[in-house]
Amino acid sequence: MVESDKEDRLYLDDLTVGQRFASTEFELTRERLHEFATVYDPQPFHLDDNAAKQTLFGGLACSGWQTASITMRLIVQSVPFAGGIIGAGGEVSWPQPTRPGDRLNVTSEVVEIIPSRSKPHRGVVKLRSETHNQRNELVQVLNATLIVPRRIDAKGKSSVA
Amino acid sequence: MVESDKEDRLYLDDLTVGQRFASTEFELTRERLHEFATVYDPQPFHLDDNAAKQTLFGGLACSGWQTASITMRLIVQSVPFAGGIIGAGGEVSWPQPTRPGDRLNVTSEVVEIIPSRSKPHRGVVKLRSETHNQRNELVQVLNATLIVPRRIDAKGKSSVA
Numbered sequence: 001m002v003e004s005d006k007e008d009r010l011y012l013d014d015l016t017v018g019q020r021f022a023s024t025e026f027e028l029t030r031e032r033l034h035e036f037a038t039v040y041d042p043q044p045f046h047l048d049d050n051a052a053k054q055t056l057f058g059g060l061a062c063s064g065w066q067t068a069s070i071t072m073r074l075i076v077q078s079v080p081f082a083g084g085i086i087g088a089g090g091e092v093s094w095p096q097p098t099r100p101g102d103r104l105n106v107t108s109e110v111v112e113i114i115p116s117r118s119k120p121h122r123g124v125v126k127l128r129s130e131t132h133n134q135r136n137e138l139v140q141v142l143n144a145t146l147i148v149p150r151r152i153d154a155k156g157k158s159s160v161a
Numbered sequence: 162m163v164e165s166d167k168e169d170r171l172y173l174d175d176l177t178v179g180q181r182f183a184s185t186e187f188e189l190t191r192e193r194l195h196e197f198a199t200v201y202d203p204q205p206f207h208l209d210d211n212a213a214k215q216t217l218f219g220g221l222a223c224s225g226w227q228t229a230s231i232t233m234r235l236i237v238q239s240v241p242f243a244g245g246i247i248g249a250g251g252e253v254s255w256p257q258p259t260r261p262g263d264r265l266n267v268t269s270e271v272v273e274i275i276p277s278r279s280k281p282h283r284g285v286v287k288l289r290s291e292t293h294n295q296r297n298e299l300v301q302v303l304n305a306t307l308i309v310p311r312r313i314d315a316k317g318k319s320s321v322a
Binding site: 032036045056064068083084085086089094 | 226
């Protein structure tokens, strides 16, 4: 596991497949859940305790997109890629809902490193991020495609061929 | 195109491949962009006009997860599935960033309908949702896996075999 360190940003050339990053925790308060659902996912199972009991969720749960957004915050804090975390897209799944009061953490692993053939300044990194709650239940798996800059020497060429 | 109508919810058995749904618009204000980025994606290209100019984005852009969240709101309003919009996961890509002031709309199409073998009360629907801005530029493609209930007769069997 690598601790995040803003002074020591990682370029594509610094990464290795299997490299892992662990985040801190983020608590999903009832207020944050309500605030997000009101704007972005106004459905009964995200907004009303009683209505939620009658649904597939069996009780109040946050929007999957809020789980994804919290995951993004934890990735931003824990994965110190040069240039930041810039996603072109990804695959997301939610094996279980996130509940009010849950504390989430994210473990990310470098799965693939693909230097660009046409753009010597950057490449693509596939990052798999698993989001767990405080009971160590898996609530989200994200396989993201990230754009990561390369180290460039004084001649404008990348330092690793 | 089918206009959303809360009085006329659609079950899995009512759907056909190729069926389409068009949403209204959602405007991403500068305030909403800042509010979301502060909590969920605190990176310079989402928070600081000048810093954003130096990055791949070339100017302030919202988090891809906010584009996804706005898309969810527009799907909830425009796709009248019985039981609501409940996602098990999906694939998302962001061909272009969303900018402050952009007005987004979503067109969704039923791509696949898969009744569950083990659960007669429900099935899975694959829905492809394209998100465009007011210049008709594609800012997101989402292929979502949704859980949709089936019509059940008095004997507890689905009305379509």
